[in-house]
Amino acid sequence: NNVAVYYGQGANQPRLKHFCEQTTSDIINIGFINKFPKHVGDFPGSNFANQCDGAFFPGTELLSGCHQIWQDIPSCKAAGKTILLSIGGGTATAQSIPDEATAVWFADFLWYSFGPYNSAISSLGWTEELAGLAFPRPFLTSSVDGFDFDIEYNGGVGYAAMINRLRWHFTKSTEQTYYISGAPQCPIPDAQLGDAIANSHFDFIWVQWYNTGGCSAADWVHGTGKFNFDDWVSVIEKSANPNAKLFIGLPASKDAANAGFYLTPKEVKPLVKTYMDKHPKHFGGVMLWEATAGDNNVIDGSTYTEHIKDILYD
Numbered sequence: 001n002n003v004a005v006y007y008g009q010g011a012n013q014p015r016l017k018h019f020c021e022q023t024t025s026d027i028i029n030i031g032f033i034n035k036f037p038k039h040v041g042d043f044p045g046s047n048f049a050n051q052c053d054g055a056f057f058p059g060t061e062l063l064s065g066c067h068q069i070w071q072d073i074p075s076c077k078a079a080g081k082t083i084l085l086s087i088g089g090g091t092a093t094a095q096s097i098p099d100e101a102t103a104v105w106f107a108d109f110l111w112y113s114f115g116p117y118n119s120a121i122s123s124l125g126w127t128e129e130l131a132g133l134a135f136p137r138p139f140l141t142s143s144v145d146g147f148d149f150d151i152e153y154n155g156g157v158g159y160a161a162m163i164n165r166l167r168w169h170f171t172k173s174t175e176q177t178y179y180i181s182g183a184p185q186c187p188i189p190d191a192q193l194g195d196a197i198a199n200s201h202f203d204f205i206w207v208q209w210y211n212t213g214g215c216s217a218a219d220w221v222h223g224t225g226k227f228n229f230d231d232w233v234s235v236i237e238k239s240a241n242p243n244a245k246l247f248i249g250l251p252a253s254k255d256a257a258n259a260g261f262y263l264t265p266k267e268v269k270p271l272v273k274t275y276m277d278k279h280p281k282h283f284g285g286v287m288l289w290e291a292t293a294g295d296n297n298v299i300d301g302s303t304y305t306e307h308i309k310d311i312l313y314d
């Protein structure tokens with residue numbers, strides 16, 4: 001079982017390698033690509049909070065000086081971490097995919113800009129003169145292991161096409177395995193990712209069981225509502241990848257989510273044990289929002305993230 005954490009939006013967060021030097025997290029979602037292309041040829045935009053140097057590729061909202069992330073990804077991969085680039089996030093309230101052509105363009109952009117470096121297609125010193133001729137490399141020669149879809153608004157159309165295009169790129173690249181993951185909210189069907197989950201291949205689904213009362217992890221602990229892990233297993237079994245792994249998404253500290261959703265490690269343990277044992281085939285582990293909050297939430301001398309890791313491995 002794995003611990004997946006989000007990185008990139010933490011308050012005063014340390015650089016990425018701080019988390020790659022720890023044994024606690026296995027999958028790190030770097031968030032976010034928080035602006036989406038409006039049409040073919042348009043660039044997406046990014047935000048990684050205090051990381052990067054504030055410079056953008058000219059004429060875009062895409063950060064160009066993320067030297068810490070560029071430097072740290074190789075050591076993260078060497079430490080056996082899976083590094084995914086997360087698209088969307090809680091602030092992408094006005095983002096959407098207007099049509100199929102833009103979905104394919106967005107997928108190509110992500111692949112050539114953040115996937116395996118190919119000097120024939122992407123330029124390390126991208127300038128505006130190269131627009132339309134070459135893709136930029138925000139993390140320079142470093143590449144990610146796949147893409148996470150944290151689509152919280154205006155979803156539905158376009159994401160299945162985008163993911164299927166990324167899958168096409170994945171099959172062309174035999175040098176390593178690439179992954180697709182998603183972070184739906186707990187109500188079923190998820191308005192934003194339901195269509196994509198049904199029609200394109202996800203490897204990991206980490207449900208945000210901490211934003212919506214009635215189906216949350218806190219509901220299970222408090223004996224309210226209906227925590228719906230079982231129902232999400234059924235969704236996955238009917239999806240384009242019936243073997244996708246299902247993770248329990250949780251807030252890593254009290255102030256990392258809306259009031260009432262945070263659970264202490266003692267409260268989490270029976271929940272994780274119950275569903276790990278009930279669904280051994282689909283249970284993938286726990287996702288935490290987010291890395292820095294978990295690191296700063298020290299309980300009995302261990303971080304929250306360490307407590308979660310221990311619960312999964314005890």
Ligand SMILES: CNC(=O)NC(=N)Nc1ccccc1
Pocket residue numbers: 006089090150152183208211256257258289
């Ligand atoms: C993995 N994605 C999220 O956790 N998104 C999100 N909106 N989280 C959140 C952060 C603070 C308050 C409520 C939700």
